[in-house]
Amino acid sequence: LQICTGVAPGAALYSSTPPASSSGSSAAGAGAITKLPTVTLPRGAVMELDAESFKLLPADAQLDNFMWELKQRSNAEQAAIVYSKLGRFELSAVDTFDLQLTAYDIEGNGYTGTGAVQVVAPTASLGLNSQLTFAGTCGPFSVKQYTAASLSCPSLVATGSNGKLSYAWKIIAPNGAVSSRTGLKPAVVGLGPGHYRVELAIGVDGAPNDQTTAYYRVSYLVVQANNKLLLSMPQPLCAGQAVSLTAPPLVQQDASAPQYLWQVAWLESQQLQGYKEVLRGEGSTFGFTLQTGHYAVLMTARMADGAVIQGVGNITSLPCMRCRPGVV
Numbered sequence: 001l002q003i004c005t006g007v008a009p010g011a012a013l014y015s016s017t018p019p020a021s022s023s024g025s026s027a028a029g030a031g032a033i034t035k036l037p038t039v040t041l042p043r044g045a046v047m048e049l050d051a052e053s054f055k056l057l058p059a060d061a062q063l064d065n066f067m068w069e070l071k072q073r074s075n076a077e078q079a080a081i082v083y084s085k086l087g088r089f090e091l092s093a094v095d096t097f098d099l100q101l102t103a104y105d106i107e108g109n110g111y112t113g114t115g116a117v118q119v120v121a122p123t124a125s126l127g128l129n130s131q132l133t134f135a136g137t138c139g140p141f142s143v144k145q146y147t148a149a150s151l152s153c154p155s156l157v158a159t160g161s162n163g164k165l166s167y168a169w170k171i172i173a174p175n176g177a178v179s180s181r182t183g184l185k186p187a188v189v190g191l192g193p194g195h196y197r198v199e200l201a202i203g204v205d206g207a208p209n210d211q212t213t214a215y216y217r218v219s220y221l222v223v224q225a226n227n228k229l230l231l232s233m234p235q236p237l238c239a240g241q242a243v244s245l246t247a248p249p250l251v252q253q254d255a256s257a258p259q260y261l262w263q264v265a266w267l268e269s270q271q272l273q274g275y276k277e278v279l280r281g282e283g284s285t286f287g288f289t290l291q292t293g294h295y296a297v298l299m300t301a302r303m304a305d306g307a308v309i310q311g312v313g314n315i316t317s318l319p320c321m322r323c324r325p326g327v328v
Contacts, residue, residue, distance in 0.1 A: 139219025190253025
């Protein structure tokens with residue numbers, strides 16, 4: 001088993017000594033906060049795992065270091081111990097390996113997750129090309145809820161492949177629900193706010209499986225709540241001018257349009273007219289004619305899943321001078 005990692009200078013490989021600040025700490029008693037993947041991959045595949053994908057530490061703990069461990073089941077020997085956020089492994093030995101990740105906080109407490117990797121010998125006709133290499137990285141990802149977004153890895157480069165590459169993705173939600181995607185840039189729509197684990201498998205000459213997977217990567221996706229928006233407003237404008245406001249594009253899983261409601265308050269209306277003038281409308285656009293003064297805009301979007309998103313903005317309307325041809 002060959003181990004390749006982006007370890008900082010001075011970090012130890014094949015060492016049983018924990019980080020200095022965690023000396024004497026143990027993961028015993030902390031429990032497996034989350035399960036690491038259990039996967040089957042062919043000999044010659046590359047496996048990369050981002051430790052932040054598994055959220056081992058409690059929310060109030062401050063990270064000190066990560067430690068990856070691989071233990072070979074056939075002889076119960078430790079294959080590797082790596083101190084790094086990213087564990088990168090080139091799988092060259094056929095066996096089953098117990099995988100363990102421990103996250104240490106600054107107080108020396110360890111929090112552990114476990115998984116397993118079975119490395120199998122591919123059939124002769126499906127053996128991976130030894131010249132195939134992967135460089136670069138993939139993830140982590142971040143998107144805003146209800147926006148059109150996709151997963152992609154533009155900095156991940158495969159060289160030496162004589163076959164067609166196929167991409168298969170799994171997205172694991174905070175509640176454990178799994179959804180699948182395929183393709184180079186799969187769309188991500190309809191996910192609620194939270195931290196999602198993302199698993200990418202790249203197969204050669206066919207869909208990824210235990211014979212064709214050349215690259216396996218675990219990263220994560222953060223979906224940010226998007227229920228408060230700052231609307232883009234035209235500025236400045238002149239009194240008497242017609243203005244049209246357009247709602248920001250919000251994408252729903254069923255591809256339907258949200259229900260948009262508008263409320264526009266003319267702030268000087270109480271002083272000038274004796275009553276508060278509020279304009280209301282529905283639809284993705286809303287138009288009206290400006291008076292001199294200031295307007296407070298509130299857009300409300302009601303989503304199919306019951307969520308309510310609000311957007312706010314302000315418009316200033318000036319008493320602009322107009323010129324017309326005169327008689328000389």
